[in-house]
Amino acid sequence: MxxxxxxxxxxxxxxxxxxxxxxxxxxxxxxxxxxxxxxxxxxxxxxxxxPQLPWILEHRGSKLQARRHLCFYSHSSGKMYCVLVGARSSWLLGSGAFQGHVIAIADLAKTMLYNPFTSEVQALRPAPYKPWLDGVFHVVGDGDAGCMVVNTCTVTRHFAYCRPGVDAGWNIFDERKDMCHNTYCGGRFFVNTGDKRTLIIDADTRDVMTIVPAPSMENFATALGDYLVASHGKILRALQYPHDGNQVASASDYYFNVYQLDMLDDNKARWRKVETIGNAVLFFDNHGHGFSLEPNDSAGLRRDCIYFVHKKRMWVRFCNYRSLCRYSIHDGRVDKTMSLANKLGETWVIPSLCYADE
The missing domain is CATH 1.20.1280 (Monooxygenase)
Incomplete structure (x- = not known):
């Protein structure tokens, strides 16, 4: 037998x-x-x-390039993944993503929230600005309500947002013309302005609740990056600088100063410099957007660090040299974790495998 x-x-x-x-x-x-x-x-x-860890989205190249798939690189496993997209021939992806969703522009006319991992599509009203010319999209979390789409106009310096499936259209913040990078947390937008102050705006009423002075000791003239990110209920601001004010030649020439927003009495707030972000890990893309995660023990990502992409133009080869770098807030050390292909490093995407009806 x-x-x-x-x-x-x-x-x-x-x-x-x-x-x-x-x-x-x-x-x-x-x-x-x-x-x-x-x-x-x-x-x-x-x-x-x-806990889902971020993948690096492929840099698309020409905005009018017809593609039937998207390529992602997973830093945790060191593998490339190819994900088929919808049947349309022309897709333009905005920057920034939340839980696997990206912004897609089909045929330069239709704007939609698209999840390439589940093929879930949510149609949006036409973008309030011409996204292929002067608009930068990103997707932020809105707690149990799902997510919101934010479109920042890089020319007029104001922005708009919408909640897919809830709002009839875009809510436009057009009272000021100096708004730059922004993040969202607990029903409020936190927005850096042209004069480096920070606005705290009620998302429902669009009223400016508080204007926070810029960190008084910082020299913004030499800053290479100014990022806002919500991290476990806290608002962090990271300023990126070159060492000794020199021109950046390699990834090791960077350092970051990190501040936490403290709310005071009388509805006032201030930025306080911090020496650690605890167990959190920050990820910043080339569009000024970022997010915070707390990786699991097997992820290979180091806590209390900032991950960013260093890009250097190589004029001899007419291409970009890209590398994924890790800045340790604890000791100020910069490590190049890996070299990226020229087509990688557009933005980060957190894969989501759950359909909306589950």
């Missing part, structure tokens, strides 16, 4: 399978884990995935 070999791997307890899948460092590993067998799939439900 044939010998029946018991499949011990499929007999692992569900609680153990759940603990294992929570330690997986990458979305691709999570998908492979679920594909092993039915019991492993039950132990790793889509409704409770491990």
């Amino acid at each position: 044939p010998v029946v070999i018991e499949d011990k791997w499929s007999q692992l307890p569900p609680e153990l399978l759940h603990l294992i899948c929570r330690k997986l460092p990458d979305t691709g590993n999570f998908i492979q884990f679920r594909a092993v067998c039915t019991s492993w799939q039950d132990g790793a439900p889509l409704s409770d995935p491990p």
Whole structure:
């Protein structure tokens, strides 16, 4: 009689399978884990995935280039992933993403919120500015309400936002013409202005609640980057500088000063310099947007650090040299974690595998 070999791997307890899948460092590993067998799939439900870590989106090149797929690089697993997009031939992607969603412009006319991992599409009203000329999109989280789409006009220096599926159109902040990078947290927008102050704006009424003075000790004339990011209920501001004011030649020539926004009495606030961000990890893209995560133990990402892309123009080869860098807030050290292909480094995307109806 044939010998029946018991499949011990499929007999692992569900609680153990759940603990294992929570330690997986990458979305691709999570998908492979679920594909092993039915019991492993039950132990790793889509409704409770491990902490999702960001992927780097491919730089698209020409904005009118017809593509049928998107390419992503996972720093955690060191793998490239190719994701098929919809049937339309022309896709323009805005910068910035939240939980796998990106902004897509189809045929230069239709604006939509698109998830390339689930093919979920939410139509949006036409953008308030010409996005292929002077608008920069990003997607921010809005708690249990889902997400919001923000479109910042780089020419007029004001911005607009909409909540997909809720609002009839765009809410435009046009009272001021000096608004630059912004972030969102707890029903309020935090916006840096041209004079380096920070506005705290009520998202519903669009009223300016507070104007926060710029950090008094900073020299903004030599700053290479000024980022706002919401991190675990806190608002952080990171200023990027070259060492000794010299022109940046390599990734090691950067350093960051990080500030936390403290709310005071009488509805006032101030920026306070901090020496650590704890267990958080900050990710900044080339468009001035960022987000904060707390990676799991298997991710290979170092806590209390800032990940950013260093880009240097190589005139001899007429291309860009790109590298993914990590700045340690603890000791001020910059490490180049890996070299990126010229086509990578446009922005970060956090993969989301859960459909809206689940």
